[in-house]
Amino acid sequence: MNRAALRRIWGLVYRHLALYRRSWPRVLELMYWPVLQMVVWGFVTAFLAGVQNNTASLAAGMLLGGALLWEVALRSQMGFSISFLEEIWSRNLGHIFVSPLRPRELVAGLMAMSLIRVVVGVAPAVLLAWLFYAFGLFAMGPVVVAFLVALLLMGWAVALGVTSLLLRFGAGAETLAWSVLFGLTPFACVFYPVGVLPAWLQPVALALPAAHVFEGMRAALLQGSIAWGHLGTAFALDAAWLAAMALVFMRQFQTARVRGALLNIGE
Amino acid sequence: METPAILAEALTKRYRPDAPPAVDMLSFRMPRGATWGLLGGNGAGKTTTIAMLLGLLVPSGGRVTVLGHDMARDRFAALARMNFSSPYIALPARISVAENLRVYAHLYDVPQAEKRIVELAAQLQLTELLDRPAGELSAGQKTRVALAKALVNRPELLLLDEPTASLDPDTGDWVRGWLERYRAETGCSILLASHNMAEVERLCDHVLMLKQGSAVDEGSPAALLAKYGRDDLEQVFLDIARGRPREAMPA
Known part of the structure; x- marks a missing residue:
């Protein structure tokens, strides 16, 4: 990627950062749900720990760790999709698409915005978990960084699919930007092992990188070990899903150019 | 030819x-x-x-x-x-005129972007409006901003x-x-x-x-x-x- 390409990507990121600088409700919204989730799961954990009469309960770690890590995937997907939606809402896509910004640079800019939104949104929740519930996300060890990256990548793969649908159906598909990953929560096995699912559902779960990340998280918390098999599978699935969704996105982008949808993406 | x-x-x-x-x-x-x-x-x-x-x-x-x-x-x-301007395609309304022009200066890889923005603002009588959100401008002012965007890359x-x-x-x-x-x-x-x-x-x-x-x-x-x-x-x-x-x- 050359300097001009990096500058174009920065142009897109700068546009969104300028928007956040002038819109505190947007910044608040970034942190609102992760913090709320942490408060709810913190109390659930405190209750369970009390029942078990064990404040250092491993269940506490799994619940809080699961909630925090799943937020990374959710915020990653939403950060990407909503940044694209911002361009639709501001009716600015026409200008973007007639600039020299390549589709892959658009995707890179949206990924950068997603990363920024994840950091700003999830960091307060991580801090909250540490201050009020004595749960340190990094207590899992350095492997947590790999978990975070794997979930970030999964969020981007799903977001590419959502953005493809936005290109196809316009803002009419925008509810997917908020809901699609919530729909995958039961199969991501955030709070329970894959083995809990009925046998016929397990292949669905195992096709998701998240299910392997959370199996890995439980191995780290319960056995103090790194489940290399799950970690490797998570990244392999991320690569496969990203490649597949990138193809879908590029195909949908080209179709939108044929249909004339880039001229008037809206409702 | x-x-x-x-x-x-x-x-x-x-x-x-x-x-x-x-x-x-x-x-x-x-x-x-x-x-x-x-x-x-x-x-x-x-x-x-x-x-x-x-x-x-x-x-x-x-x-x-x-x-x-x-x-x-x-x-x-x-x-x-090349560049393009249309009253039917908006510029982001919440960010300022200067920020909008800066975004497009980056997208078009314009050298000495700040100098170019100041120059365009002076030519199109936008200097006083640079810090105003683009969405708060009148139709005439928005047209001048759209023109500045269209000219940012010469x-x-x-x-x-x-x-x-x-x-x-x-x-x-x-x-x-x-x-x-x-x-x-x-x-x-x-x-x-x-x-x-x-x-x-x-x-x-x-x-x-x-x-x-x-x-x-x-x-x-x-x-x-x-x-x-x-x-x-x-x-x-x-x-x-x-x-x-x-x-x-x-x-």
Whole structure:
């Protein structure tokens, strides 16, 4: 990627950062749900720990760790999709698409915005978990960084699919930007092992990188070990899903150019 | 021979296979430094043509070459050297005028971006507005900001879709005067689509009349007036739009 390409990507990121600088409700919204989730799961954990009469309960770690890590995937997907939606809402896509910004640079800019939104949104929740519930996300060890990256990548793969649908159906598909990953929560096995699912559902779960990340998280918390098999599978699935969704996105982008949808993406 | 600003060859667009073409075998060669007007009623194919020239829309047939670049294979090289403004495509409303211009300076990889923004702001009387959110501006101010965005990369080709739509006569006149001076100073090629015939008469040295996706006539405003025996382009436009036979026209 050359300097001009990096500058174009920065142009897109700068546009969104300028928007956040002038819109505190947007910044608040970034942190609102992760913090709320942490408060709810913190109390659930405190209750369970009390029942078990064990404040250092491993269940506490799994619940809080699961909630925090799943937020990374959710915020990653939403950060990407909503940044694209911002361009639709501001009716600015026409200008973007007639600039020299390549589709892959658009995707890179949206990924950068997603990363920024994840950091700003999830960091307060991580801090909250540490201050009020004595749960340190990094207590899992350095492997947590790999978990975070794997979930970030999964969020981007799903977001590419959502953005493809936005290109196809316009803002009419925008509810997917908020809901699609919530729909995958039961199969991501955030709070329970894959083995809990009925046998016929397990292949669905195992096709998701998240299910392997959370199996890995439980191995780290319960056995103090790194489940290399799950970690490797998570990244392999991320690569496969990203490649597949990138193809879908590029195909949908080209179709939108044929249909004339880039001229008037809206409702 | 110098490569033309725009070369359209048998350009055709059908949105659906069973629908009549929105643009039908349109061919023209617009030389560098010229200002051309694209005229036609609603649905004549102006917006579709501009979208194909910008690479936003893939033609069903034919070919577009812009500043020597084939838009089917090399559109990003052309896009870096051209720009576009339309009142129907907004700039982000919540961020300031300066931030908007900075975004596009980055997207077009403009050297010395801040200097260019200050320069454009001074030329287009935007200096006082640079820190204002773009959404809080009047229609005339928004038009000037859109023009600044369209000029940020010093384009060799400028595509303007109804550049003075919804402006009061005074502001519209100011914009037209400014475009005249800009072209004279820079030699920029301009293609504008407009429903304002007086504007086309004043700015354009060549007019392409579209009807149902095809070019039905073309020439300089003076030549068209003489050909149709009319006093202004509006009457010529009506003759063409309503399909009035030339023998029915006043002598």
